[in-house]
Amino acid sequence: MTELENYLFSGIPIRTTLDNSTTVQYAGLLCQLTMKARSTVRDIDPQNDLTFLRIRSKKHEIMVAPDKEYLLIVIQNPCE
């Protein structure tokens, strides 16, 4: 139901429950998006910072917890 991944900023996954190719794909894409989101938040107020990012789509929900050193990504399928 949920998958967990953990990446370094350089894109190397530390720990993952998905297959490698999907992991790497998520890593690259979400890394950039997190940067952009963080840049947006901080542009508005430089003292602010991004703590959590949630993307809800038709099929899943992707939750990203960014940090200085790593990125924690969880993909959750909606359960009935």
Next chain:
Amino acid sequence: MQPSSPLPLVFDDEGKDVTPHPLFHSDPDTAVPRQAKLLASSDYSGGVLSSFPMHQTGGDGSFVEPFSRRTCGNSSISKPNASTMEFMLDEIVEPGSQGDTAVSLSDVQVRQEETEEQLTEEDLDRRVDIYLTETETIWMLDMPSVVASVESEDAGRILERNKIYVDICKNRPGNDRFVEKMMQTINGAAKNKEVQCDKIVMEDKGMVVTSWDLYDSFNVSETEPTSKGEATNGKSSTSHMTKKHDQTASVTSARGNITSVTTLESAALARIHEGEKNRLEAILTSENFQQDLFFMERVLMENIFQPKLAAYRQFPVLIDPAVTSDNVSTVVAVKEAKQEEHDKGKKDKEAQKEALIDPSIPSDLNKALEETVPPSLEQLWSYTCDLTKGHNVSSMAWSKVNPDLLAVGYGAFDFKEQKKGLACCWSLKNPMWPERIFQCEHGVTALDFSMASPNLLAVGMYSGTITIYNVRSCTTTAILSSRDSSARHTGPVWQLKWLEQDRDTADDDKRERLISISADGRLTKWLIQKGLDCTDLMKIKRAGSMKKNLPCEKERKSVVLISRQAAGMCFDFHPKDTNFYLAGTEEGLIHKCSCSYDQQFLETYKGHKGPVYKVAWNPFSTDMFLSCSADWTIMLWHQNSQMPILTFSSTTTVVHDIMWSPKSVFIFAAANESRVEIWDLSVSILDPVITRFANPEAKFTSVLFAKNTDCLLVGDSRGEVSVFAPQNLAASSSTKVDALSDVISPALTT
């Protein structure tokens, strides 16, 4: 302002000294001119003037004049200049100067106006005296004319000279005195010189500067300078730790400089063997990571349980539109089926009609069927996890400060089933795993949160020990325990309560005390002063045998008893006056006692035939209280009457727990072994309003109403605490004090 080198003296043909004087003499007294432009232009004019003599022959000096005049437009010498300039103008007008001198004058005048000072309101009203004086004449430009009037004195001489000149010119062609001579200048040989230098490497660097970037640069933290330095180098710095490599990678990638990221990455990859593993481990065990995981878990839980939690809080439940319509219809269909079951017995045509209505409007259905559907308990979720499976829920308590924090004690009631107990703190935000787990040596039989220090949780155990935990810390060690106390209980602690006493006999301040009752017959008050200290409030003496004596016997038989104490099972302090309390015993007696007199009971209520497991004062109608016992009955008492007013017996199983609803004066909940019941005395005093049967393996052992919602928590013997939401319960939320007695009085008369 003055030219640094002294001006060379310049003489013209006639030997006149036409050395141009600098226009501006900087007076040390006067203020420095405010406008730098003026300075610059005056410098320039100084330069122009030095080259002036070369253009002296030209009658057109006006191109210099505008400059020179503008420099005069200085606040210190503004007005007097006007007079001098007018004087000069007069001189120069004769040679037929062009019209732009007038223009230049007006320019100057404009200039003067621009250099006025900032005026204040006061200044406008102030009387200003202006003195006009003539300064000495400053010669700015002296261009002697080259024409003279015919009538002047020199006219003759000039005419003669002109004539001589004309003659010379006439004589020139064939005269010996004038010889044409040609000259050739020597052109030196040209020499080519070439210089070659290293190619100047040009590098383009682009950056998107964001406001946070600027902010970061100014508020430098420890790691910022090193990473910034590396970014500007743009080269892989192998001397740094791989940690910093990644940081620079992040920083540089944010700056859009992709090339350096790849170099750094390759360098980082090359050093994988060295610091990588350590770093990974450091990340995984770091505090930030733990915290992120914690938040993530909470978010996941919220996603999973959102509809249930919304129902708990009595919010309208969001139906996810992304969920396929099949699911929605199945949910609705289930609801419909439930309602149809209820309606089976009824011959209501309306219900039949509405069953055919479009299933996508469940809310309307509910509304229409409200009158006909009996109230029920809908299970929202249950607090359970692997740890708690198999344990019996013995007690539950809400935190006094946070109404979403629940403490649950797990421990068996029977002697035979004893095993290690557990006390867990569950949070509403995570129904799948408790926030705190305290392992206890013996089964937990009672617990309560403190009010004065809301982080303290007192836990009473089967062994008689009372321990106090601090729920703020994650450690599972108790901060205080009565295990080593000499006055500790020798029997299981069946109930615990923190109480704030209005007045204390010994101490003056209003401190919170922990009251406990246990099977050794003592009701003790514990103080926290460097350890648990206790004083007994009451020792429950065993009353004589309750069997009916023959009417002729006046003496009681003296029965030899093993223990003179009767085991206390439960207590409850009066909601209004904390001096009085009720204590229920194993013998089936309920005693009303006072804190100030511990020798005798004020009253004894006899009615139950088995141990009284719980007593509870009605929070609104404070003369009534309820008691439940192992004799399958629940009894409602009035404190003035020795006989119970009402007896509720609806089952043939032990009633473990009862609780009045905090919202309504009529409603209370009871947990029998096989089912949980909600009674509403305004509706019926014979039957419970809602009955919910338990799973066959489980026995309900405790109930707890939620303070902020209508929900009911029920703990069972399998270690599950289920949360139920009453549906369609007629909201009789009357809290009038007399309401209950009004309802009860018809029963009293019978």
